Amino acid sequence: FFECYYFLTFPLFNHIISLLRSTIFNKFQQKEQQLTTHERRLTLVDLLRKQPGLRVPELAESLGVSEGTIRNDLNALEGEGRLTRFHGGAMLSDQGIFQNSSFSTRFRENAAEKKVIARYASMLVNDGSSILLDASSTAYYLGIDIQEKKRLRVITNGLDVARLLARNSTNTVILIGGVLNLDGSSVTGLFSENIIEELHIQRAFVSCSGFSLERGMTEVHLAEAQLKRKAIESSSELIALVDSSKFGKEDFTHFARPEQITHLFTDSLISPDWASRLQRARLSVTICEAEVAPIK
Template identity: 30%
Template sequence: MFAEERQRLVADRVAEVGRVSVTELAERFSVTTETVRRDLAALESAGALRRVHGGAVPAERGVTSEVSLLERQIQNLLEKHAIAEAAAELVASSRAGSVLLDAGSSTEELAERLMGTRPDGNSLVIVTNALPIADKLAADPNLNVQLLGGRIRPLTRAAVGPATVEAVERLRPDLAFVGTNGLHAAFGLSTPDAEEAGVKAAFVRCARRVVALVDHTKFGVETLVQFARLDQLDAIVTDRAPEGDVAAALAEAGVEVVEAGTP
């Protein structure tokens, strides 16, 4: 295989899965890791990807880059639907009386599936810092919906800041569902914004059981601010089971991996 053809396939792979490792590419194309690194350097120079420690990510993905909530809502829709269905089953099977929902597109999908689940009047308490989630859930009279206060961040329409963190720290919910921009074997869970990270970290500290909703494109990704170590999680719900370093790190940390089936 010529270098140009291999590099095109490498670029396609990065675009498809979101992050690739040097080792994975070397095995995939039966070349040395040095050859892969030269390919990645050439592709980075051409603007086709961005090199990171141990591999590469799409060119537009930087540690501080962040898309709007509206953009996230239309990305990986089938995967997010499946993740939300599996997460809703966790709520039902755990018989949780209180649930903390982080802001984000995956947690908003979960919120939709929690509506209408308590018709018997045995109210489920749902606490969230997300305006869209609170507005959606408020239409269900059998849910006890509580909205956390704080400064509203326009990009995510979520309450953030010291007041939000202080309010979270007074809670002890049965379950917390958090979203993340990246899940990395060494760096853990991260997000580009420090205030969002502060709230997410408080969610992780306060809940009896912490579950991260993570589609496969987030595996191996590091963004600017860490908000949780892997050993602070009880489980992740994902559309595709992780492999390699991420899978090994989750297993070592004792994190349950719930793989949601996609259509």
């Protein structure tokens, strides 16, 4: 009887134990997966805090997961309001991205328009180019899009974009010396202007706080305008990065006349009236759409 009972119950007992083990293991595995996802996203945020502008492939390699997983994580974190996505990567949304709150605020203003302008303008930067970037938030977005270019010679008075592009060991980044501005995002002054006079720059990528056909590109701060004026004099080409919110505004001082502009990039929110006025003024203009197309 006992022998018969043993043979009847032992397989059933083993089956029950197997089911229990499977259930416990699955629950543990699910919990572990949740913790892993949570920890991975915390690590991802930490990486972006330390190295703003990291790309999806770099994040995937650092965390040992697929690029698809990273994109899912970035989408989830963006949904939580913790970061801002850009083409190929992301940046944190809090003020910890930059060293000052003023630049962080400008970085968020008209962000979508600035991103698409930067993406188009990046097609004018090739390996080995000698370029100047001003301290604008649009130029920083351009820096994000060109950070994988090689052997760039970059002249800038913007601390944030200098740090970004200096991470590429093939680049030479010249941070112009001078007086550190109050918001801590740029350097201006006589020293900066003297350095620029000694340099030859292929293309100067410059933004502005206002644009009109009467005064051209204008700037709120006199020192910034003077520096940009010197940069334009030392550059073969002036590439104007002007989002649609700047048209029709005139600020304190001008630094570039319309006829000095080699090419102007703006976004598709520009009014039909302003688009027509730029055309009548015979300016070389690209109106940047969401999908990048070659410059004609």
